[in-house]
Amino acid sequence: MTQIKEALRILISILREIFDEAAYSRFLQRNRISSSPAAYAEFWRERQIKPPKPRCC
Amino acid sequence: MLDGMNRPLSILVWAVVSLLAATATAVIAVHRSEPINALWLVTAATCCYALGYRFYSKFIAARILAVDALRATPAERLENGRDFLVTNKWVVFGHHFAAIAGPGPLVGPVLAAQFGYLPGTLWVLAGAVFAGCVQDFVILLFSVRRDGKSLTEMAKEETGVVGGLVAYAAVIAILIILLAVIALVVVNALKDSPWGTFTIAMTIPIALLMGLYLRRIRPGKVLQVSGLGFLLVLLAIWGGQWISQHPAPAQVFTLSAQTLAISIIVYAFAASVVPVWLLLAPRDYLSTFVKLGTIGLLGIGIVAIHPTLHMPAFTRFVDGTGPVFAGKIFPFAFITIACGAISGFHSLISSGTTPKLVARETETRIVGYGAMMAESAVAVMAIIAACVLQPGVYFAINSPAGVVGQTAQAATATISNWGFPVTAADMQALAHAVGEQTLFNRTGGAPAFAVGMAHIFSQSLGGGTLMALWYHFAVMFEALFILTILDAGTRVARFMIQDALGHIYKPLGRTSWYPSIIFTSALIVAAWGYFLWQGVKDPLGGINSLWPLFGIANQLLATVALCVATTIIIKMHRAKYAAVTLIPLVWLVAVTFTASWHKILDPNPRVGFLAQARALASAPATSATARLIFNNHLDAAVTGLLLVMVALVLFESARQWIGVISGRQEARVKETPFVMTRLTEERA
Numbered sequence: 119m120t121q122i123k124e125a126l127r128i129l130i131s132i133l134r135e136i137f138d139e140a141a142y143s144r145f146l147q148r149n150r151i152s153s154s155p156a157a158y159a160e161f162w163r164e165r166q167i168k169p170p171k172p173r174c175c
Numbered sequence: 176m177l178d179g180m181n182r183p184l185s186i187l188v189w190a191v192v193s194l195l196a197a198t199a200t201a202v203i204a205v206h207r208s209e210p211i212n213a214l215w216l217v218t219a220a221t222c223c224y225a226l227g228y229r230f231y232s233k234f235i236a237a238r239i240l241a242v243d244a245l246r247a248t249p250a251e252r253l254e255n256g257r258d259f260l261v262t263n264k265w266v267v268f269g270h271h272f273a274a275i276a277g278p279g280p281l282v283g284p285v286l287a288a289q290f291g292y293l294p295g296t297l298w299v300l301a302g303a304v305f306a307g308c309v310q311d312f313v314i315l316l317f318s319v320r321r322d323g324k325s326l327t328e329m330a331k332e333e334t335g336v337v338g339g340l341v342a343y344a345a346v347i348a349i350l351i352i353l354l355a356v357i358a359l360v361v362v363n364a365l366k367d368s369p370w371g372t373f374t375i376a377m378t379i380p381i382a383l384l385m386g387l388y389l390r391r392i393r394p395g396k397v398l399q400v401s402g403l404g405f406l407l408v409l410l411a412i413w414g415g416q417w418i419s420q421h422p423a424p425a426q427v428f429t430l431s432a433q434t435l436a437i438s439i440i441v442y443a444f445a446a447s448v449v450p451v452w453l454l455l456a457p458r459d460y461l462s463t464f465v466k467l468g469t470i471g472l473l474g475i476g477i478v479a480i481h482p483t484l485h486m487p488a489f490t491r492f493v494d495g496t497g498p499v500f501a502g503k504i505f506p507f508a509f510i511t512i513a514c515g516a517i518s519g520f521h522s523l524i525s526s527g528t529t530p531k532l533v534a535r536e537t538e539t540r541i542v543g544y545g546a547m548m549a550e551s552a553v554a555v556m557a558i559i560a561a562c563v564l565q566p567g568v569y570f571a572i573n574s575p576a577g578v579v580g581q582t583a584q585a586a587t588a589t590i591s592n593w594g595f596p597v598t599a600a601d602m603q604a605l606a607h608a609v610g611e612q613t614l615f616n617r618t619g620g621a622p623a624f625a626v627g628m629a630h631i632f633s634q635s636l637g638g639g640t641l642m643a644l645w646y647h648f649a650v651m652f653e654a655l656f657i658l659t660i661l662d663a664g665t666r667v668a669r670f671m672i673q674d675a676l677g678h679i680y681k682p683l684g685r686t687s688w689y690p691s692i693i694f695t696s697a698l699i700v701a702a703w704g705y706f707l708w709q710g711v712k713d714p715l716g717g718i719n720s721l722w723p724l725f726g727i728a729n730q731l732l733a734t735v736a737l738c739v740a741t742t743i744i745i746k747m748h749r750a751k752y753a754a755v756t757l758i759p760l761v762w763l764v765a766v767t768f769t770a771s772w773h774k775i776l777d778p779n780p781r782v783g784f785l786a787q788a789r790a791l792a793s794a795p796a797t798s799a800t801a802r803l804i805f806n807n808h809l810d811a812a813v814t815g816l817l818l819v820m821v822a823l824v825l826f827e828s829a830r831q832w833i834g835v836i837s838g839r840q841e842a843r844v845k846e847t848p849f850v851m852t853r854l855t856e857e858r859a
Contacts, residue, residue, distance in 0.1 A: 132269030133398055135262065137460055142395040148256045158394030162452040164257075167686055169670035170455060170663045171528055174275045174520045 189229065196222030203296060207488060213559045214481040216296055220555045224548040227304035232312060232544040239744060239752045240316050242536040247852040249322045250532055259323070259531045261854065264538040267529060272546040273463050274524045275311075276470070278621070278656045279514030280554035282360055285620035285627075286722060287511040288561040288569065289499040291489040294508045295558050302509075302516025303551035306759035310733060312543030313740045313756060314522045318530035319539055320846045326526040326736055332845045333742045334828050341824040342735045343671075348817065349520065349728040350668040351699070355706030356725045357657045358443075359717050362435045362707070363619035364650050369428035370415035370610050370643075371650045372435070376428070377411035378461065378655055379442070385457035400457070401464040408461065408655075412647050419610055432711045439661070440704040446662040447669055447696040455662045462659040469652045473556050476631045486562035486569065491593065498574035499618070500719045501781035506770040509762075510726030515554020517759065519732025521547065534854060560627030561620075567597025568605060568614075572623045575716030576616045586615055610643035618716035625649035668699045709806045712799065715781065720810055723774055730767050731817050734760060738828040745832050746842045753832075764825065771818040775811045784811035 134140040145161045146153055199219035203211060236242045253259040262270075287295040318324055324332075327346065331339025365371045385404045393399060418424045430438070446454050495503035500511065514520070525543055533539055561569060570590045571579070579586040583599040590597050606614045609629060614622065629645035670686060672695045677684015683691045710717025737760035744753050777783030780790035788807035791800055834840030 128263065128265045131263060132266045135266045135270050136273045136463055137397040137401060138456070139395060139397050142397075144256045144260070146395075153394050155391055155394055158390055159452075161395075162390075162450070162456075166451050169667050170451060170459075171274060172520075172523055172667050173459070173660045173663045174277045174279065174514065174518060174524060 189226070192222050192225055196226055200297075200300070203488070204293060210483045210485055212481055212483055213477055213563070216292075216484075216555055216559060217478060217481075219296070220300060220552055223300045223304055224552065227308065228544060228548060231304060232308065232540050235309065235312065235544075235755055236537070236540050239747075239749050239755060240313065242316060242539065243849075244535050244537045245852055246320075246536050247850040247854075248319050248533050248536060249530065249847070250534055251852060251854055252847075252850055253322065253531075258528070261534045262532040264534065264541055267532045267534075267538065267542050268546055270532065271524065271529045271542050272549050273467065274528070275514075275518075275521050275546060276466065276550050276553060277514065277660055278357060278360065278653055279518065279520075280550055281557045281560075281624050281653065282357075282620035283512040283722075283726075284515055284554045284557040285561040285624045286499055286573070286718070287508050288486055288558060289490060289492050289497040289573070290504050290508055291493070292484050292486050292558055292562040293488040294493070294504055295512055296555065298509055298512055299515045299551055299554045299558065302512070303547060303554075306733075306762070307515075307517035307521070307551065308544040308547040309755060309759065310517055310736050310740065311521045311525050311547040312539060313744075314736050315525040315530055315533070315543035316536065316539040317740065317743050318526040319533055319536060322847050323530040324526065326522045326739065329526065329743075330735060330739050330824075333739055333746070334824065334831055337827045338735065338738065338824050341820045342732070342739075343675075345519070345728065345732045345735055345817075345820060346523065347668060347671060348813070349725075349732055350664050350671075351702045352706060352721065352725045352728050352813075353520075354443075354661055354664050354668075354703035355710065356718075356721045357660055358436070358439050358703065358707045359710040359721060360619040360621045361439065361654050361657050362432050362711060363617055363716070363718070364621040364625070364654060365430070365435055366432040367429055367613070368611055368650075369425040370419040370647050371654070372428045372430055373418045373424075374408070374411045374415040374647060374651045375654045375658070377414070378408060378458065378651075378658070379454075381407045381411065382454055382458040382461060385461065386453040389457065390452060397460050401460045404457065404461045405464055405468075408465070408651065409648075412644060412651055415647060416610060416643065436704075436707050436711045439658075440700055440707065442658075443661045443665050444696055444700045447665040447700065448692055451666075455666065458655075458662060459659050462655045465652050465655055469649075470553055470556075473560070473628060473631070474552070476635050477556055477559055480631055480634045482559070482563045482631060482634070484559065484562040485565050487566070490566070495779070495782065498570060498578040500722060501779065502723065502770075502773060502777075506766040506773070507723060509766045510723050510730065510770045512554065513726050513729045513733075515551050515557070517730070517733050517763070519729050519734070519736055521550075522732065522736035535852070557624060560624050560631060563627050563630055564623065565595075565597065565601075567591065567595040568601065568626070569623055570595055571597050571602050572614050572617045572626065573620065574616065575618050575714070575719070577714040577716065579616075583613070583615060608642045609646035611646075616716070618718050620718070621650065621653045625653065665696065665699055665703075669695045672699060709809075712802070713806075719781065720784070720807075723770060724810060724814060727767055727770055727774070727814060727817055730763050731821050734763050734767060734821050735824050737763065738824050742828050742831050743844055745835050746844045748842060750832075750836055764821065767821055768818065771814050774814050775818075784808070784814070 142161055151157050199215050202215045250259050250261045284295050327342040330342040381404050385400045388400050493504040567590050579589040587597050587599050625646050628649040629642050632645040633642040673684050682688055710721045737756050740756040741753050773782050778786050780787040784807040788804045791804050835842045
């Protein structure tokens with residue numbers, strides 16, 4: 119049971135990382151702000167200046 | 176896990192795995208008389224990957240790279256919560272796999288199935304274990320030891336300025352040709368298909384809706400909104416069926432290849448210019464959500480149904496006369512299948528975001544080598560999906576009208592004469608079952624893969640009545656994949672061009688300056704749009720000329736990556752083990768050079784660009800003749816340029832190797848100095 123829970127926890131962590139939820143949480147933590155439309159806009163302003171993650175063929 | 180076993184048990188387990196690998200590979204290699212079951216391919220692949228990972232990657236990690244769990248990685252030393260971040264190894268694995276898995280391992284093996292199931296399967300297995308996984312692993316580790324530097328930066332530092340410039344040019348060339356080829360795959364999948372076109376068109380407002388929802392209503396709740404987006408996409412697939420059954424709306428969404436090409440070019444330009452959060456990011460989330468789910472579902476479907484492969488081990492087309500693309504099994508099978516065996520593009524990801532997340536050097540093995548094994552497994556699934564089709568059906572779908580004939584009767588007669596019986600009535604029934612007007616001449620690989628996937632799914636979920644829904648689900652899945660790469664690839668290329676132009680005129684380098692954004696986006700879209708247009712107008716279906724060009728460009732980048740890796744290994748005083756990257760390098764050079772030679776100079780007009788130009792010049796002229804001749808000359812020039820680039824980077828690297836081995840040159844690697852890790856086991 120513990121192993122299944124651990125596997126699920128890792129799966130959710132993977133999905134949160136792939137889907138940028140974890141990156142957004144870190145952004146909120148780093149800037150000590152809570153989630154809001156303005157915070158999310160700022161998160162994207164910061165990311166927009168960099169090229170997107172490459173996706174392979 | 177098996178590392179922790181006691182020794183006799185471990186030896187026994189690996190002996191059984193080796194025996195299974197040998198038996199399954201022998202069955203698929205030797206069996207000829209009757210169709211074989213897909214489970215043999217699954218068993219061979221699983222066991223080969225397990226052996227490759229357990230023994231070969233461990234040997235590379237220990238003997239050559241000397242991976243060191245105590246050496247701090249850039250994720251630890253430079254942690255900033257943004258780019259550099261200590262991350263759980265499985266999370267990095269998932270992140271890396273999601274980035275490297277695209278439509279390539281699905282499309283390439285489907286096209287190469289024209290040679291039979293065996294060549295593609297053996298190349299995917301051997302290529303992945305001995306070349307692709309090795310490339311991804313060593314480049315990732317070398318990037319980790321250089322503060323997460325990119326391949327182009329490493330090439331410049333380790334092999335000289337020429338290596339860096341070639342790597343840069345190769346990346347741009349690959350992106351342009353890749354974007355053109357994959358856009359052509361979408362065009363061929365959606366032309367004259369109101370159901371598919373409607374479904375894919377709907378993904379644009381769905382992505383916009385997701386972007387706005389994330390921005391205004393539930394900021395950052397991406398998983399939630401992706402699930403919602405997925406439900407809307409399923410609704411769009413269902414709606415597409417309704418559209419296709421009603422003449423008036425069906426007419427609106429029945430588009431020719433040219434109209435689709437223009438629509439995609441305009442769309443990609445818009446996607447490159449609008450804010451990332453509005454379209455690119457939500458589409459990326461949606462595509463990843465569908466991608467991971469579908470790959471998992473297909474894997475389960477294949478194991479559960481374990482279908483029979485109807486394609487023979489070899490077809491008569493190993494002689495180079497294939498209708499899907501012209502050219503002999505060597506080198507063209509190895510150019511056509513890139514991503515499932517070795518893909519240069521992966522080296523960009525292994526030296527991109529991934530090295531900045533790895534917590535310990537030892538984890539580069541599972542992330543670099545392991546994720547590529549998973550990618551290769553996807554390619555095996557694609558081979559199975561293509562080969563479960565009756566060969567006659569496979570060739571009817573994948574052959575251009577210019578080769579098999581313009582009418583259904585002519586096409587089926589030609590294909591049946593090749594020894595692959597198929598009738599117009601069979602094809603009509605299949606088209607009807609998947610909700611299409613026709614399945615003839617659907618070149619590009621995606622429709623054949625979709626039919627195969629629908630065939631597998633419909634046997635386990637829903638039966639024949641859901642065949643049409645599964646087919647359009649598969650088309651949507653591939654097209655969504657591809658459009659995401661078009662969005663991201665155009666933007667990545669735009670950033671690279673802006674970076675270069677910034678050295679000439681500073682404001683052009685500013686990635687937020689709109690005139691520069693519009694100018695560079697137009698430049699990059701025009702470049703791949705030209706090749707796309709060329710493919711759409713090509714009487715041989717476009718894939719015949721563009722896919723090999725893409726394969727050559729992609730393998731060129733792999734050549735650059737392996738040159739960099741070999742140079743570093745030699746400089747690390749591990750020259751006696753350099754064969755690990757040198758043998759795949761020699762193989763790729765042989766493949767790339769031979770393929771380029773054929774594509775430029777082969778006297779067969781279906782293979783050689785110059786021969787085709789000559790054939791066009793001597794045939795009765797039409798309004799398109801001059802342009803087709805120019806296109807062939809352009810393709811020959813691009814191929815020649817790629818060839819010269821390979822030669823240059825090889826020459827530069829060989830000079831370094833000889834210099835170091837002979838002692839004339841100092842063997843100095845540009846690694847970041849050793850710093851002891853402070854990570855505890857729990858945190859890593």
